[in-house]
Amino acid sequence: MLSCRQATELMSQEQDRPLSLAERIALRLHVWICAGCNNYRRQMTVLRAACRRFGSGGTP
Amino acid sequence: MRSMELDRQTELNALRPDLLRFARLQLRDAAAAEDAVQETLLAALTGSHRFESRSSYKTWLIAILRNKIIDIIRGQGREVAATSLADDEAGDDLLAETLFDQRGHWQAATQPGRWADPDASFEQKQFWAVFEACLDHLPEKTARVFMMREVLGFETAEICKEIGISSSNCWVVLHRARLGLRTCLEARWFAGAEA
Numbered sequence: 104m105l106s107c108r109q110a111t112e113l114m115s116q117e118q119d120r121p122l123s124l125a126e127r128i129a130l131r132l133h134v135w136i137c138a139g140c141n142n143y144r145r146q147m148t149v150l151r152a153a154c155r156r157f158g159s160g161g162t163p
Numbered sequence: 164m165r166s167m168e169l170d171r172q173t174e175l176n177a178l179r180p181d182l183l184r185f186a187r188l189q190l191r192d193a194a195a196a197e198d199a200v201q202e203t204l205l206a207a208l209t210g211s212h213r214f215e216s217r218s219s220y221k222t223w224l225i226a227i228l229r230n231k232i233i234d235i236i237r238g239q240g241r242e243v244a245a246t247s248l249a250d251d252e253a254g255d256d257l258l259a260e261t262l263f264d265q266r267g268h269w270q271a272a273t274q275p276g277r278w279a280d281p282d283a284s285f286e287q288k289q290f291w292a293v294f295e296a297c298l299d300h301l302p303e304k305t306a307r308v309f310m311m312r313e314v315l316g317f318e319t320a321e322i323c324k325e326i327g328i329s330s331s332n333c334w335v336v337l338h339r340a341r342l343g344l345r346t347c348l349e350a351r352w353f354a355g356a357e358a
């Protein structure tokens with residue numbers, strides 16, 4: 104079972120490289136039962152969207 | 164048309180502080196940032212595009228500036244050597260120690276929350292002030308690697324090559340940056356926004 108700390112590492116790395124099948128399964132299981140990491144994963148998506156917007160001058 | 168030129172000059176002056184802040188965040192070097200902005204303004208003044216709004220003008224200017232910044236970084240990437248990245252590590256590990264317990268689980272007080280309506284936040288000037296402050300708050304080299312990846316759109320492989328670090332090292336740095344940035348945003352923006 105992944106710890107939250109390990110899960111956050113994988114949730115970062117999935118933004119930078121394709122995860123292996125084993126990693127994807129371990130992460131999916133963890134996020135399914137862990138509300139904090141579930142939120143963290145959404146936050147990663149928000150960070151990426153924010154950075155894209157910031158980098159394209161689309162800020163108000 | 165003379166009046167058109169005058170308008171653009173006014174807009175440029177109004178947007179210049181935004182451009183300079185953007186360049187300083189990416190480059191963390193006031194002189195290099197100033198150069199990048201000067202070159203952008205020069206390119207902008209000689210261009211003949213027309214713009215209907217300040218926001219589309221800003222988008223165009225940022226695109227020019229981004230390319231200038233990418234050129235500068237490609238020319239000097241190795242200055243962000245692996246050794247100076249190591250200097251950032253101590254502070255970052257400290258953050259992880261406060262977020263996770265010994266078994267690597269979230270501490271009760273630091274469990275990530277649900278961020279309410281990020282799209283609405285993106286429309287607020289104040290959010291972006293906090294966002295910039297949080298980027299600025301990251302350790303310098305960590306921030307540079309992160310912004311190369313997420314703001315300037317480099318592929319991870321190219322970052323590794325430019326900076327001369329291994330892929331796994333690169334992933335560690337990016338992870339630390341994301342952990343730091345989301346922690347800062349949650350504390351300084353989203354925690355307050357949650358009902």
